[in-house]
Amino acid sequence: MGNQDSVYRVYSVAEIRAIETDALAMQADAGNADTMSLMQKAGLAAAHLAAELLTQAHAKILVLAGPGNNGGDAFEVAALLSAQGHVVHVLQCGETANYSSDALSSRHKAQAQHVQFIDTAILATLPADWALIIDGLFGIGLKQAPEGSIASLIRDINKLAAELAIPLLALDVPSGLNADTGQVTGADGIAVCATHTISFIGNKTGLHTGAGRDYAGEVSVATLDIPANFFPPGKARLNTAASLKGILQPRKQNSHKGSYGDVIIIGGASGMVGAAILAARAAQFSGAGRIYCGIPGVIPLAPSYDSLHPEIMFRSPEDMDFHNHHVVIGPGLGTSASVQALLTKAIKSAKTLVVDADALNLIAADAALAHLLAARTAASVLTPHPLEAARLLQQGVAEVQADRLLAARKLAQQLNTVVVLKGSGSIICEANGDLSINTTGNPALASGGTGDVLAGVTGALLAQGCTAAEAARIAVWAHAYAADELVAQGVGPIGLTASELLPVIRQNLNLLTKR
Numbered sequence: 001m002g003n004q005d006s007v008y009r010v011y012s013v014a015e016i017r018a019i020e021t022d023a024l025a026m027q028a029d030a031g032n033a034d035t036m037s038l039m040q041k042a043g044l045a046a047a048h049l050a051a052e053l054l055t056q057a058h059a060k061i062l063v064l065a066g067p068g069n070n071g072g073d074a075f076e077v078a079a080l081l082s083a084q085g086h087v088v089h090v091l092q093c094g095e096t097a098n099y100s101s102d103a104l105s106s107r108h109k110a111q112a113q114h115v116q117f118i119d120t121a122i123l124a125t126l127p128a129d130w131a132l133i134i135d136g137l138f139g140i141g142l143k144q145a146p147e148g149s150i151a152s153l154i155r156d157i158n159k160l161a162a163e164l165a166i167p168l169l170a171l172d173v174p175s176g177l178n179a180d181t182g183q184v185t186g187a188d189g190i191a192v193c194a195t196h197t198i199s200f201i202g203n204k205t206g207l208h209t210g211a212g213r214d215y216a217g218e219v220s221v222a223t224l225d226i227p228a229n230f231f232p233p234g235k236a237r238l239n240t241a242a243s244l245k246g247i248l249q250p251r252k253q254n255s256h257k258g259s260y261g262d263v264i265i266i267g268g269a270s271g272m273v274g275a276a277i278l279a280a281r282a283a284q285f286s287g288a289g290r291i292y293c294g295i296p297g298v299i300p301l302a303p304s305y306d307s308l309h310p311e312i313m314f315r316s317p318e319d320m321d322f323h324n325h326h327v328v329i330g331p332g333l334g335t336s337a338s339v340q341a342l343l344t345k346a347i348k349s350a351k352t353l354v355v356d357a358d359a360l361n362l363i364a365a366d367a368a369l370a371h372l373l374a375a376r377t378a379a380s381v382l383t384p385h386p387l388e389a390a391r392l393l394q395q396g397v398a399e400v401q402a403d404r405l406l407a408a409r410k411l412a413q414q415l416n417t418v419v420v421l422k423g424s425g426s427i428i429c430e431a432n433g434d435l436s437i438n439t440t441g442n443p444a445l446a447s448g449g450t451g452d453v454l455a456g457v458t459g460a461l462l463a464q465g466c467t468a469a470e471a472a473r474i475a476v477w478a479h480a481y482a483a484d485e486l487v488a489q490g491v492g493p494i495g496l497t498a499s500e501l502l503p504v505i506r507q508n509l510n511l512l513t514k515r
């Protein structure tokens with residue numbers, strides 16, 4: 001990952017703490033030539049964003065300040081917004097005596113700016129005509145699930161912001177959310193449901209995957225003037241359209257169908273033939289040169305051609321040689337013994353390989369297949385949803401979801417392959433642990449067939465020469481962005497079909513080839 005992709009980097013809390021330590025050491029070495037503390041800069045950046053979110057002068061703003069430095073940021077932003085003429089109330093949830101010196105000085109500033117300090121009893125008596133709520137309860141120092149009065153406060157604040165339909169701005173992290181994993185902390189935990197989050201120093205992984213996307217809202221980053229060389233390349237980045245530019249090259253005039261690869265889709269057990277056809281159509285719409293649909297065995301009423309897309313060729317996968325082919329195996333495959341032999345052949349000989357759905361379940365149930373896959377040296381991509389990932393890792397689905405990055409990393413390393421862990425904020429992880437978190441997609445994709453489409457798109461991109469990681473990243477982005485575009489047109493989230501994604505995915509792939 002080079003310097004040019006610094007804007008896409010996402011960090012763990014440990015990495016952010018290390019950057020912060022280095023930056024503070026640099027400030028000290030420079031004899032504090034920079035007179036503003038990081039907290040003051042955080043407050044300033046948050047006040048800028050708050051001003052953009054406010055539509056009126058003299059707005060009434062409620063600021064929640066927790067017991068640590070996140071609370072210090074809250075005092076700072078409260079002071080700045082009050083100085084701008086807004087009516088700011090701060091609900092402080094920490095002992096004044098326990099604040100750091102930075103937080104105390106921000107608190108004094110807020111007092112000097114006539115910010116009104118209130119408690120929950122006073123809050124209940126005030127008219128609820130807030131224009132903005134700012135959450136400075138907990139940031140990256142969250143230790144456990146908020147409980148008791150703080151949990152009640154978060155519940156009330158979420159309800160209030162939703163009822164008033166006002167912005168709720170989280171400072172650094174929505175309080176209660178684990179900034180690394182994107183999980184709400186605690187079994188019955190609660191977190192602030194923000195409309196906007198301003199992430200300080202760097203972007204954080206937990207804001208973009210699992211529950212993170214639902215709780216963080218729109219995420220922006222304030223680097224607090226820390227110089228670029230303080231930010232290590234890191235192991236994680238966001239998967240955005242801009243980060244994918246330049247991978248798919250414009251096609252050469254002097255090319256032919258052989259230039260864009262042969263994809264074989266293997267899947268479609270009895271009652272599931274549609275899954276294989278959807279994957280085959282997806283490969284067709286995604287630019288592969290030739291597409292074969294291989295439905296194993298003899299299935300009564302299995303089609304011999306696709307009347308809507310007669311360009312797809314139907315062949316017996318048992319009779320095909322996979323050496324020069326890009327194989328996608330799994331959609332609707334079933335788990336019979338005969339398909340196991342096909343999976344073994346595919347792992348051993350396919351030029352590139354996408355493993356999805358039932359093929360993943362077969363690998364989860366058979367250590368020999370898993371070893372065979374791990375020993376493969378040619379490109380492979382696995383596309384499990386959390387339950388399939390859980391089976392592969394021999395653990396519960398809750399454990400996978402509790403730390404999606406860790407689960408994706410374990411799987412990619414164990415099976416020596418690129419893994420796409422699907423779900424909100426899909427994770428694309430390489431065997432060396434480098435990962436991307438996808439930024440597109442919505443619940444319209446929660447319907448049968450969308451996974452088959454993703455597998456087909458991935459296979460087509462491998463056939464066109466992408467590496468496994470490139471194919472997975474582009475496919476995941478183009479597939480999920482298609483759903484975003486369709487929802488924006490009113491086609492979904494309710495009732496979007498996997499088939500409707502196909503022409504929009506095609507548009508998105510063509511968009512990525514434009515210079």
Ligand SMILES: NC(=O)C1=CN([C@@H]2O[C@H](COP(=O)(O)OP(=O)(O)OC[C@H]3O[C@@H](n4cnc5c(N)ncnc54)[C@H](O)[C@@H]3O)[C@@H](O)[C@H]2O)[C@@H](O)CC1
Binds near residue numbers: 068144147150172173
């Ligand atoms: N250190 C710095 O230089 C900077 C820190 N910044 C801010 O400081 C934050 C980190 O500060 P802290 O390390 O003080 O951590 P936090 O302010 O996130 O929270 C830690 C405090 O909350 C308490 N706490 C944690 N979980 C709790 C729970 N469930 N119930 C009740 N109390 C709980 C802890 O005992 C501690 O007092 C960042 O998220 C960021 O907002 C920014 O101002 C940027 C600069």
Ligand SMILES: [K+]
Binds near residue numbers: 070170172174
């Ligand atoms: K917060």
